[in-house]
Amino acid sequence: xxxxxxxQERDVEVDxxxxxxxxxxxxxxxxxxxxxxxxxxxxxxxGAVDLLARPIAREGELLESVPGMIVTQHSGEGKAxxxxxxxxxxxxxxxxxxxxxxxxxxxxxxGHGQGYxxxxxxxxxxxxxxxxxxxxxxxxxxxxxxAGGAEIHLARSLxxxxxxxxxxxxxxxxxVAGSSLRLGGGDFLLGGEGRLYDGPxxxxxxxxxxxxxxxxxxxxxxxxxxVLGLAYGARWNATDQIPxxxxxxxxxxxFGHVDPSDGGDSRRFSLSGSWGRLRDRSSQEVQLFAIxxxxxxxxxxxxxxxxxxxxxxxRQQDRRYVLxxxxxxxxxxxxxxxxxxxxxxxQHRTDLITDVGLSLTxxxxxxxxxxxxxxxxxxxxxxxxxxxxxxxxxxTTLGVRGDGYTFNVESxxxxxxxxxxxxxxSPKASIALAPHPDAEVYVSGGLGFHSNDARGxxxxxxxxxxxxxxxxxxxxxxxxxEVGIRLSPGSGLQSSLAGWLLELDxxxxxxxxxxxxxxxGASRRTGVTWANHYRSEAGLTxxxxxxxxxxxxxxxxxxxxxxxxxxxxxVTGGLGWLPSAGLFxxxxxxxxxxxxxxxxxxxxxxxxxxxxxxxGYRLRNGLRLEIAVLNLLDSEASDIxxxxxxxxxxxxADGVEDVHFxxxxxxxxxxxxxxxxx
Numbered sequence: 001x002x003x004x005x006x007x008q009e010r011d012v013e014v015d016x017x018x019x020x021x022x023x024x025x026x027x028x029x030x031x032x033x034x035x036x037x038x039x040x041x042x043x044x045x046x047g048a049v050d051l052l053a054r055p056i057a058r059e060g061e062l063l064e065s066v067p068g069m070i071v072t073q074h075s076g077e078g079k080a081x082x083x084x085x086x087x088x089x090x091x092x093x094x095x096x097x098x099x100x101x102x103x104x105x106x107x108x109x110x111g112h113g114q115g116y117x118x119x120x121x122x123x124x125x126x127x128x129x130x131x132x133x134x135x136x137x138x139x140x141x142x143x144x145x146x147a148g149g150a151e152i153h154l155a156r157s158l159x160x161x162x163x164x165x166x167x168x169x170x171x172x173x174x175x176v177a178g179s180s181l182r183l184g185g186g187d188f189l190l191g192g193e194g195r196l197y198d199g200p201x202x203x204x205x206x207x208x209x210x211x212x213x214x215x216x217x218x219x220x221x222x223x224x225x226x227v228l229g230l231a232y233g234a235r236w237n238a239t240d241q242i243p244x245x246x247x248x249x250x251x252x253x254x255f256g257h258v259d260p261s262d263g264g265d266s267r268r269f270s271l272s273g274s275w276g277r278l279r280d281r282s283s284q285e286v287q288l289f290a291i292x293x294x295x296x297x298x299x300x301x302x303x304x305x306x307x308x309x310x311x312x313x314x315r316q317q318d319r320r321y322v323l324x325x326x327x328x329x330x331x332x333x334x335x336x337x338x339x340x341x342x343x344x345x346x347q348h349r350t351d352l353i354t355d356v357g358l359s360l361t362x363x364x365x366x367x368x369x370x371x372x373x374x375x376x377x378x379x380x381x382x383x384x385x386x387x388x389x390x391x392x393x394x395x396t397t398l399g400v401r402g403d404g405y406t407f408n409v410e411s412x413x414x415x416x417x418x419x420x421x422x423x424x425x426s427p428k429a430s431i432a433l434a435p436h437p438d439a440e441v442y443v444s445g446g447l448g449f450h451s452n453d454a455r456g457x458x459x460x461x462x463x464x465x466x467x468x469x470x471x472x473x474x475x476x477x478x479x480x481x482e483v484g485i486r487l488s489p490g491s492g493l494q495s496s497l498a499g500w501l502l503e504l505d506x507x508x509x510x511x512x513x514x515x516x517x518x519x520x521g522a523s524r525r526t527g528v529t530w531a532n533h534y535r536s537e538a539g540l541t542x543x544x545x546x547x548x549x550x551x552x553x554x555x556x557x558x559x560x561x562x563x564x565x566x567x568x569x570x571v572t573g574g575l576g577w578l579p580s581a582g583l584f585x586x587x588x589x590x591x592x593x594x595x596x597x598x599x600x601x602x603x604x605x606x607x608x609x610x611x612x613x614x615x616g617y618r619l620r621n622g623l624r625l626e627i628a629v630l631n632l633l634d635s636e637a638s639d640i641x642x643x644x645x646x647x648x649x650x651x652x653a654d655g656v657e658d659v660h661f662x663x664x665x666x667x668x669x670x671x672x673x674x675x676x677x678x
């Protein structure tokens with residue numbers, strides 16, 4: 001990589017007894033030893049070495065480097081992924097906070113779902129580092145962070161120009177190119193990606209996607225600066241989830257469709273800048289960002305349940321500008337005979353949502369509006385956190401954050417317009433005990449929250465029925481705790497085990513006939529996650545991660561208290577051989593077990609096990625030939641399953657309750673030729 005990672009400027013723990021050099025911190029592997037640094041057993045770092053060694057089909061799958069995380073899709077590839085972690089079906093991102101270079105990715109009050117997280121603008125070859133933290137006990141993580149969060153950092157420069165071309169079955173073509181040069185005392189990085197993909201579907205996906213990245217970074221004294229521009233655009237046809245009964249009677253195949261006009265297009269452009277300074281006893285950082293995003297999405301999940309003649313397709317629109325920034329100061333000091341690090345910060349975002357709407361369509365032709373709004377939502381969070389080393393074997397981290405929100409909704413129905421505001425305070429705490437230099441035990445706990453859709457805070461009348469409805473609480477409290485242990489016995493092995501508990505005052509559940517989420521009662525989750533990583537000096541890597549979760553609705557009667565879509569068992573693993581030159585290869589296993597589809601647990605999703613592989617040859621001149629085989633065993637599992645009522649021609653007016661599923665893609669072979677891969 002071209003120099004040191006700016007990401008680590010934010011993660012260095014300043015100790016007043018040492019002098020920290022800005023240019024000496026490097027992270028390149030999940031095998032980095034975090035004993036003495038981490039505040040819990042459920043946080044970690046994954047560098048470019050490990051991220052690029054993962055055979056992936058979608059950019060969002062980079063998050064599967066988080067232990068227990070599963071990333072799937074139930075629609076076209078241009079749409080945000082479906083995320084699962086810690087017993088959550090996160091839908092498209094609710095309750096897991098994701099940031100890229102300080103920019104929030106989760107979108108509140110989104111046309112398709114609260115916390116909508118679209119990572120399709122990432123180019124994996126330019127991702128340098130992923131930091132993850134699970135649980136509610138991290139003061140820097142606010143909204144959407146009840147299950148935890150991750151921040152992705154991008155490269156500042158490349159050691160050599162990069163070019164890669166990948167071709168595969170079903171019309172798959174992908175090209176990536178990038179280069180950096182010294183310019184005006186800094187590094188200028190330019191990169192781009194183009195992708196075409198029809199997919200295995202009977203209806204061609206016809207994905208057309210372009211990504212671009214430009215970054216200029218420079219240093220002046222003890223300060224580092226960066227200006228980053230990102231651009232993304234895609235359009236696609238979508239084969240959404242299909243009813244199992246239609247496949248079983250032979251009407252369509254597993255890769256068939258019901259409505260051939262589903263699909264959409266999406267755009268995202270951002271400009272951000274950062275300044276960071278690291279001194280012997282303090283550090284400062286300022287990040288500013290401006291984001292424009294636009295989504296036009298057509299979906300039909302129930303076919304003709306509501307309208308026998310025109311069908312149930314609907315259009316969801318979301319166009320917004322996001323302006324904001326982050327400021328953080330970290331100070332080392334000595335007090336009561338012990339060294340401490342105090343971190344304080346402010347995080348702000350303003351979402352200017354100029355058009356968020358829902359309309360009824362037939363073959364993408366709108367014929368009736370359901371609701372259309374303009375929303376201004378502001379969110380400001382402040383936090384302070386004190387990390388203290390009382391003894392060589394005892395550390396504590398105490399923090400608190402406060403968040404304030406304002407909502408202004410201008411609806412096409414005056415009754416649903418209005419203003420709302422809310423505030424919430426969330427204390428956090430962790431204790432780390434080191435009974436041995438190679439082991440650390442943690443006890444952590446805290447309060448968190450997620451925000452609700454601004455439109456739900458001011459609504460008084462259902463836009464479809466005209467009946468009065470109650471508004472929702474703007475902010476929903478969560479509370480959780482964790483006990484864990486981290487082991488680092490040497491020789492490249494890292495292992496962590498965590499038992500955790502999480503409660504939410506209100507759960508957001510997917511509603512099939514609306515294609516959206518709605519709040520229901522409180523919930524409680526418990527679970528265990530065991531993460532293991534081994535890397536030898538010769539280039540052999542081994543990963544095994546196990547995650548088990550139990551999710552229940554707290555206010556429901558026994559036997560009716562399952563949380564639909566709450567994944568209960570995740571097993572992932574990887575075996576890799578990554579020498580500096582010559583033959584290389586890897587295998588990755590991903591298993592997610594069955595889970596409830598409805599509250600009484602009478603319908604459950606089938607388990608899914610996928611195995612991906614890649615192998616190739618790397619020359620010392622930087623040329624690399626690679627073959628990737630996705631779904632090596634040609635599993636006929638589902639990416640995701642739902643259970644709800646839909647109606648097909650000739651069926652009863654109230655529809656038929658059935659499992660609706662989106663199949664995993666069949667075995668596919670892709671070949672890549674790369675020069676200059678980092």
